[in-house]
Amino acid sequence: MEMQVENKVLKGPENDLGGFLAAVDQLQNNVEFFTLNSSLKASDGALNHARGLLNKGMTRLAEEFKALLARHRFNDLQYHES
Numbered sequence: 074m075e076m077q078v079e080n081k082v083l084k085g086p087e088n089d090l091g092g093f094l095a096a097v098d099q100l101q102n103n104v105e106f107f108t109l110n111s112s113l114k115a116s117d118g119a120l121n122h123a124r125g126l127l128n129k130g131m132t133r134l135a136e137e138f139k140a141l142l143a144r145h146r147f148n149d150l151q152y153h154e155s
Contacts, residue, residue: 085133
């Protein structure tokens with residue numbers, strides 16, 4: 074797996090949403106490939122790594138979404154109080 078994909082996923086979507094989503098898409102393709110080609114020698118380790126990284130990416134995405142909602146809610150409350 075490309076180190077660039079891993080780095081983008083671990084950094085999360087905050088600064089580069091497009092790059093993050095492209096990296097997650099690549100990971101999903103990797104998971105599908107290694108699932109379909111389980112007879113390959115390195116597939117178990119690569120599949121586990123890709124799945125773990127995909128889970129971390131989804132956690133980072135959920136965290137960013139929660140932060141955006143909280144910021145929007147705070148801004149919305151300030152707007153309605155003025």
